[in-house]
Amino acid sequence: MTEDSRRVWIRVIGRLGRETQLHLDERHRHFRVTDAIIIVVSLIIAIIAIFNVYYIYVLSQGFNGIVNNMDSMHKNLVVVNKDMISITEKMEVFTGHMEHMDKIEQNMGSLTDSMGSVTGSMNNITGSIGLMEQEMALMSAGMSNIDHRAGNMAGSVSVMRENTRQMARPMKMMP
Known part of the structure; x- marks a missing residue:
């Protein structure tokens, strides 16, 4: 009987060894899977990250272009502002010259005494x-x-330019 119990024990231990080995093999296969x-997911995440970095770079370049355009627009509006000041000054001078037209009108009134036929035309000119003068x-x-x-x-463009610079400032850190 001792021999039978040994065989039983050997079979049980052999079966436990085989089951353990099968379990270890299956576990090893699961680890490989x-x-x-993990490697595939890491590669997918890396690819997505590369595209995101590229899009951020493109966005940064776009913001830089916007800031440059805003700078150019601001410079051009400063020039337009100076030109408008010059035009306004010239219009004031022209208005001053139009005031002399009243003196011409008065002088024309004295001529109507000597030239009766010119009187009607001068009244039309006076009007x-x-x-x-009103139009001027x-x-x-x-x-x-x-x-x-x-x-x-020009002031609004300056504010917009500064706001765009503030938005683009974090993008300048990107390569």
Whole structure:
């Protein structure tokens, strides 16, 4: 009987050894599958990260282009503002010259005494000169308004340029 019990024990231990080996083999196979999955997922994440870095780089370049365009626009608006100031000053000078038209009108009134046929034409000119003077005053006011608005636009573009620079500042850290 001792021999039978030994055989039973040997069979049980042999079966345990085989089951343990099968379990270890299966476990090793699962580890390999898990490692392969980890490598594939890591590669996918790396590829996605590369595209994201590229898109951030493109966005950074776009912001730099926007900032450069805003700088250029600001410079051009400063020039336009200076030109509008010059035009406004010239319109004021022109309005001053139009004031002399009143003196011409008065002198024409004295000529009507000596030249009766010219009187009707001079009255028409007088009305036209008055209208011209009114129009020039309106144009001068309009030019002052345009000059003011161009100054406001230059200020707004300056604020937009600064805001865009602040948005693009973190992107400048990217290569």
